Amino acid sequence: MNIAVMLIVLGSITGGLLKITGGLFFGSNTLFVDALTSFANLLSLFMILHFRRTTLMPADTDHHFGHERFEYVGILVAMLAYSFVAGVSVARLSSLRDYSVGIEAFYLAVASIIAYLPPVVLSRRMSSSMRAYGEFTASEFIEAGVGIIATLGGALYTYLIDFAGALLLTGYIFYELLNNGKSLVEIMVDAAPPLNIYENIVKEAEGLGLEIKAVRLRRLSHMKFHGDILIKGGGNMMEKIPRFKKALKTKYGVDLCVEWEE
Ligand SMILES: [Zn+2]
Structure with missing residues (x-):
């Protein structure tokens, strides 16, 4: 102390x-x-x-x-x-x-x-x-x-x-x-996070040319969130997905499990 x-x-x-x-x-x-x-x-x-x-x-x-x-x-x-x-x-x-x-x-x-x-x-x-x-x-x-x-x-x-x-x-x-x-x-009750968290996820996805099909989020603690997302996109997904995940985690405290379809 x-x-x-x-x-x-x-x-x-x-x-x-x-x-x-x-x-x-x-x-x-x-x-x-x-x-x-x-x-x-x-x-x-x-x-x-x-x-x-x-x-x-x-x-x-x-x-x-x-x-x-x-x-x-x-x-x-x-x-x-x-x-x-x-x-x-x-x-x-x-x-x-x-x-x-x-x-x-x-x-x-x-x-x-x-x-x-x-x-x-x-x-x-x-x-x-x-x-x-x-x-x-x-x-x-x-x-x-x-x-x-x-x-x-x-x-x-x-x-x-x-x-x-x-x-x-x-x-x-x-x-x-x-x-x-x-x-x-x-x-x-796993309340959904504030709206700006979603907006940031959409912004990051659009920046990488990804389309969000579905997303679920819950609050882990004051500034940490967890959930899963289904995205649609093309190009080099093996490179895009890790970048997407990393940006969300470091910038907004969002830990997402990503699934994707072409
Ligand atoms: Zn422990």
């Missing part, structure tokens, strides 16, 4: 601990729910880090299409963690009577947003392959903002403001579950 990743993880853990303290000891249920989501996020972050090296491994005897799809294990774990957290939050919120929020919860909410500053700044500088961090820290920042408003309102006016914040964040958990579920389902 490099220094930047360590600082991100440390900042996130600190932020989560500050929030859970505000939730358990100073009465803020917004901070309680927010802390739970932080820990769920952190768990999925660890899974992503854990499988990052695996996704880069080339194909081997037990994974013939490579290991890119290990990326989705992180999403699966995130969903399991979020589901658990959603249940805990709903159980807590449904059993609440009037409660009071200490002003200390507000201070802790402010401290937690400061703890998240290093992760946010650092993740902005990271390469796009670390996009999980970007999403991770951005949502934490928004939730921390809700926490600050809710704890201040809860401490100064009524606990109902804090309760509303907790409901909002619980709703957000279900929204995240839906989002993660969608991307996982897309992989499970």
Whole structure:
């Protein structure tokens, strides 16, 4: 783990601990729910880090299409963690009577947003392959903002403001579950790749004087696709087909099995 990743993880853990303290000891249920989501996020972050090296491994005897799809294990774990957290939050919120929020919860909410500053700044500088961090820290920042408003309102006016914040964040958990579920389902059902991938295949084929009779594609991972194609063409096919395959693989991440007829 490099220094930047360590600082991100440390900042996130600190932020989560500050929030859970505000939730358990100073009465803020917004901070309680927010802390739970932080820990769920952190768990999925660890899974992503854990499988990052695996996704880069080339194909081997037990994974013939490579290991890119290990990326989705992180999403699966995130969903399991979020589901658990959603249940805990709903159980807590449904059993609440009037409660009071200490002003200390507000201070802790402010401290937690400061703890998240290093992760946010650092993740902005990271390469796009670390996009999980970007999403991770951005949502934490928004939730921390809700926490600050809710704890201040809860401490100064009524606990109902804090309760509303907790409901909002619980709703957000279900929204995240839906989002993660969608991307996982897309992989499970072999959704077709975006249209521009087809357009590029047609362009490459036409450049070599080949006519596409049929093509089937599916997404292997974020930027890798796999499928088969039936082409019609003449000329030196023994030379054209390897060139066609190589261009698609190197330029667009498309691994095609080519069949041809004259
Ligand atoms: Zn393998």
